[in-house]
Amino acid sequence: MATIWERGPYQFCARVRRNGVSETKTFETKSAAEEWARIIEGKVTGDEFQDRSLARDTTLSQACQWLANTMPDTPDAKNKRSKLRYWQESEFATWSLLSLRPADLIGWRREVLDEDGGGDEADCSAQTVIHRLNVLSQVYKRWSLAHDQIITNPVTDGVRPRTPHGRDRRLGEGEEWRLLNVCRASSRSWLRPAVVIALETCMRQSELAGLTWERVKLDVEDPYADLLKTKNDRARRVPLSPRAVAAFRLLKPQKAGQVFPVETGRGIAHAFRDAVTEQDFPNLRWHDLRHEGTSRQFEHTDLRDHEIMAITGHLRPEMLTRYTHLRADRLAARLRGGKLNRPGKRRP
Numbered sequence: 001m002a003t004i005w006e007r008g009p010y011q012f013c014a015r016v017r018r019n020g021v022s023e024t025k026t027f028e029t030k031s032a033a034e035e036w037a038r039i040i041e042g043k044v045t046g047d048e049f050q051d052r053s054l055a056r057d058t059t060l061s062q063a064c065q066w067l068a069n070t071m072p073d074t075p076d077a078k079n080k081r082s083k084l085r086y087w088q089e090s091e092f093a094t095w096s097l098l099s100l101r102p103a104d105l106i107g108w109r110r111e112v113l114d115e116d117g118g119g120d121e122a123d124c125s126a127q128t129v130i131h132r133l134n135v136l137s138q139v140y141k142r143w144s145l146a147h148d149q150i151i152t153n154p155v156t157d158g159v160r161p162r163t164p165h166g167r168d169r170r171l172g173e174g175e176e177w178r179l180l181n182v183c184r185a186s187s188r189s190w191l192r193p194a195v196v197i198a199l200e201t202c203m204r205q206s207e208l209a210g211l212t213w214e215r216v217k218l219d220v221e222d223p224y225a226d227l228l229k230t231k232n233d234r235a236r237r238v239p240l241s242p243r244a245v246a247a248f249r250l251l252k253p254q255k256a257g258q259v260f261p262v263e264t265g266r267g268i269a270h271a272f273r274d275a276v277t278e279q280d281f282p283n284l285r286w287h288d289l290r291h292e293g294t295s296r297q298f299e300h301t302d303l304r305d306h307e308i309m310a311i312t313g314h315l316r317p318e319m320l321t322r323y324t325h326l327r328a329d330r331l332a333a334r335l336r337g338g339k340l341n342r343p344g345k346r347r348p
Contacts, residue, residue, distance in 0.1 A: 002037035004030065016040045052098065055149040060100060061093040063143045070146075078264060079206075083135040097140070100154045105133065109161060126161040133160050169288040170295065179281065186275040190260055193247040194268060195289060200244035201225070202293040202312040205265030205286055212257040218245050227313070236313050 003015045007026065014033035015024040023040060027033040064084040071077050087093065091108070092100055112123040137155035144151050171179070176199075183192035194208060203211075207227050215226040223240040240248070254261045262268055272286040290312075297308045305317060 002041055004033050004037060006030070052149060052151065054147055055097045055144075055151045058097050058143075059094050060090075060097060060139070061088040063097055063139050064088045066146075067139050067142055070142075080135055080138075083132050084139070086132055087136055087139070097143070097151055102154050102156045102159050105136075105154055105159045109133075109159065113161060126163075130160050130163065167285070167288060167291060169283055169285070169291065171292050175281070179276065179284075182280065183272075183275055186271070188271045188275070190251055191271050191275060193250045194260060195272075196247040197244050198286075198289040199293045199296070200241045200247070201238050202290050202297070203227070203238065204290060204313070205268045207265075207313075208260055209262050209265045209268055211259040213253055213259060214257055216240075216248060216259060218248055234313070234315075236310065238311055 003017075005013055007013050010028045011026055012028070012030045012033040013024060013026050014037040015022055016037055025033075025036055027036065064087050068081050068084050071080060092104065109129055113126060113129060114123075133155050137153055140151060140153040140155070143149070144153075180192055180195060183195050186192070197203065198205075198208065203225075211225060211227070215228065217224055217226075218240070223245050225238045225240060226235070227238060228235045248259070251259060260268065262271075269286045276284060294308065294312050297303055297311065303311075309315075309317070
C-alpha cells in the first residue's frame with residue numbers, strides 16, 4: 001500500500017495508494033518518509049497510531065488539577081472545584097487516566113450509595129453521585145481535547161445512578177405570609193427582600209449572590225436584571241415584576257456594587273436556614289423557592305414553556321418539568337373556563 005524510494009541525495013519519496021487515489025510526499029530521511037506513510041496508511045484504514053503515553057503518564061489527580069486551573073471564574077466554579085478535590089482525594093487519584101473503567105465507577109457508586117445493603121447507610125445521595133460523575137466526565141472530555149489524546153471516558157451509560165425524583169415542596173396556604181414575617185425578624189435585613197425576589201424571578205441562589213446594581217434596571221419601562229454568569233454559563237435577562245422591583249428598592253447598596261452582602265450562594269442559603277426553622281417550616285429549603293416561583297409562572301400567567309425557560313434559565317424542557325408542580329384545583333378551574341388571577345398584591 002505504501003511505497004518508498006530514493007530519488008537522490010537526502011531525497012526519499014513516499015507514496016500511499018488507496019482505491020486508485022495516491023498521495024505522495026518527499027522527505028530528507030527515509031525514517032521520516034516511513035513515519036509519514038505509516039500515519040497516512042492509518043488514516044486511510046482507520047487504524048491510525050495514537051501515542052497515548054501522555055494519558056498513560058497522567059494521573060486522575062493531575063488531570064483534575066489541570067481542569068481546576070483552567071476553569072473560568074464562574075459562579076459555579078467553586079462548586080465544581082470542590083467536586084474535583086473529591087476525586088483528587090479518592091481511591092482513584094493516583095490511577096492513570098487509561099486505567100479507570102466504567103466497572104470501577106459502578107463499584108464505587110454501589111459502595112457510597114450502599115446499594116448492596118452491606119453497610120450501615122449511604123455516604124451521600126444519588127444526586128450527589130450524579131454531580132460528581134458529571135464533573136469527572138468533564139475532566140476526561142476537556143483534558144483529551146486539550147491534549148489531543150484519544151481516551152475512553154469511563155462515565156458511560158449505566159454508570160450514573162437513577163435520577164432521584166425532584167423535590168415537590170410548595171408553600172401552603174398562609175405559609176408565604178408567615179415566612180416573610182420570620183425573615184423580617186431576622187438579623188439580616190436583606191433576607192426578606194431576597195425571598196420575594198427569589199419567588200418572583202426564580203433566580204438561583206448563586207445568581208442572586210453574584211448580582212450587582214449596575215445590572216439591575218429598575219427605572220426603565222420594563223424593569224429587568226441581567227445575569228452575565230449563570231450555572232449554565234449562559235447569560236440571560238430576567239424581567240422584574242412590580243413586586244420584585246419594590247423588593248429591590250428596599251435593599252441598600254453593598255461594597256463593590258453587590259446587591260446582597262454575601263460572597264457565594266451558600267451565604268444566602270445559610271442565612272435562610274438560620275431564620276427558617278424546621279419546626280415552623282418542615283422540609284423547606286431555599287431552593288424550594290425556585291420550585292415555587294417556576295410553578296407560579298405556569299399557574300398565574302399565560303406564558304408559554306419556552307418563555308418560562310427564558311426566565312428561569314432551564315436549557316431543556318424535561319428539567320423545567322421537574323420544577324413544575326401545578327395544583328390540580330387551579331388546572332380544573334382553567335378547564336372550566338375560569339379565569340386565574342394572581343394573588344392580591346402584597347407589599348414586599
